[in-house]
Amino acid sequence: DVKVTQSSRYLVKRTGEKVFLECVQDMDHENMFWYRQDPGLGLRLIYFSYDVKMKEKGDIPEGYSVSREKKERFSLILESASTNQTSMYLCASSSPGGSYEQYFGPGTRLTVT
Amino acid sequence: AQTVTQSQPEMSVQEAETVTLSCTYDTSENNYYLFWYKQPPSRQMILVIRQEAYKQQNATENRFSVNFQKAAKSFSLKISDSQLGDTAMYFCAFMKHAYTDKLIFGTGTRLQVFP
Numbered sequence: 001d002v003k004v005t006q007s008s009r010y011l012v013k014r015t016g017e018k019v020f021l022e023c024v025q026d027m028d029h030e031n032m033f034w035y036r037q038d039p040g041l042g043l044r045l046i047y048f049s050y051d052v053k054m055k056e057k058g059d060i061p062e063g064y065s066v067s068r069e070k071k072e073r074f075s076l077i078l079e080s081a082s083t084n085q086t087s088m089y090l091c092a093s094s095s096p097g098g099s100y101e102q103y104f105g106p107g108t109r110l111t112v113t
Numbered sequence: 114a115q116t117v118t119q120s121q122p123e124m125s126v127q128e129a130e131t132v133t134l135s136c137t138y139d140t141s142e143n144n145y146y147l148f149w150y151k152q153p154p155s156r157q158m159i160l161v162i163r164q165e166a167y168k169q170q171n172a173t174e175n176r177f178s179v180n181f182q183k184a185a186k187s188f189s190l191k192i193s194d195s196q197l198g199d200t201a202m203y204f205c206a207f208m209k210h211a212y213t214d215k216l217i218f219g220t221g222t223r224l225q226v227f228p
Contacts, residue, residue, distance in 0.1 A: 031214050040122070042204060042220040058215075090158065094214045100146055102216060104158035 003027070004105040006091055012111045019078040021108050023091030029103075030096055032074035034058075034066065037088040037107070046089075049074055050096070081112045115140045117207050119219035126195045127227050133180075134190045134222045136205030142166075145209050147181065147188045148216070152202040161203070164188065192224075200226045 007022035025032065031050050035043040045058030047066040055066050063085060067075045074093075078085055088109050092102040116139045126132035138147070149161040164172045164181050171179050176196075180189045192199055205219040 033215075035218075040220055042117075042119075043216075043218040045215065045217075048215060088156075092158075096214055100148075100163070100208060100214050101160045102214065107156045 004091055004093055004103050006089075006105040006108050008108050009106060010109050010111075012113065013078075013081050014113055015082060017078075017081050017112075019081045019110065019112075021076040021078075021089055021091075021110070023074045023076070023093075023105055024072055025074075025091075025093040025103070026072065027093065027095070027103070028071065029093035030071070031094045031102075032068065033092040033094075033102065034064075034074065034076045035090045035092065036060065037090055043090065046076065081110075083112050086110060086112045115142070115207050115209065115217050117205055117217050117219040119205055119222050121222045122220070123223045123225070125225040125227060126192075128195055128197060130195055131191060131193045132195055132224065134192075134203050134205075134224065136188045136190070136219055138186050138188065138205075138207050140186070140207065140209070142209050145207060147179075148206040148208065149177070149179070149188075149190045150204045150206060150218075151199075152204065152221075153198075154201070158204075162190065195226045197226050197228065200224060 004025045033048045034046045049055045049068045065077045091105040094102045145166045147164045151161045152158045162174045176193045202221045206216045
């Protein structure tokens with residue numbers, strides 16, 4: 001079974017703090033994704049990576065950055081957390097071609113106060 | 114740009130009954146993929162069913178089937194013999210045929226199955 005894990009299920013941070021969200025997958029997938037999920041807005045793509053050290057902006061990259069130093073790990077960084085970044089963050093991975101299925105982690109509920 | 118619309122924020126169905134969730138999308142592409150993902154209350158999102166646009170036959174996975182109308186850009190999900198475990202958020206998603214597998218999601222439909 002593909003497993004995608006995220007470092008925290010719940011996280012509470014203060015405004016202005018630097019926040020790291022970690023995602024690890026164990027299926028040697030090339031593609032990894034960070035989404036933000038908000039009620040009534042569905043999932044919106046923040047960043048994705050199709051290879052180590054490669055990244056591309058998604059639909060809502062402002063206020064976020066990412067890092068992918070190893071194939072299995074994809075980190076989302078909030079350089080200076082703000083209250084409007086309070087949300088559920090989902091990580092996913094996939095292998096290009098094939099079934100095109102994305103495998104999701106359990107999510108991190110981030111609250112910025 | 115592609116968009117995905119789910120017009121039913123919430124739906125409910127009685128156990129053992131059939132329910133249909135609607136999804137429409139907008140694209141100028143001819144070759145693409147459509148998906149339904151399920152997010153149970155425990156939050157881990159899983160794939161329910163997938164449809165390739167070039168296939169005319171509607172996809173089926175056990176109790177889950179789709180009605181894919183390419184000309185109308187409609188992609189509905191039918192759940193037969195609903196079970197309590199089907200209670201979840203359901204997201205429709207579009208993917209242009211591309212190497213990076215980027216998905217565009219709808220806003221979701223919350224389905225509640227009652228005993």
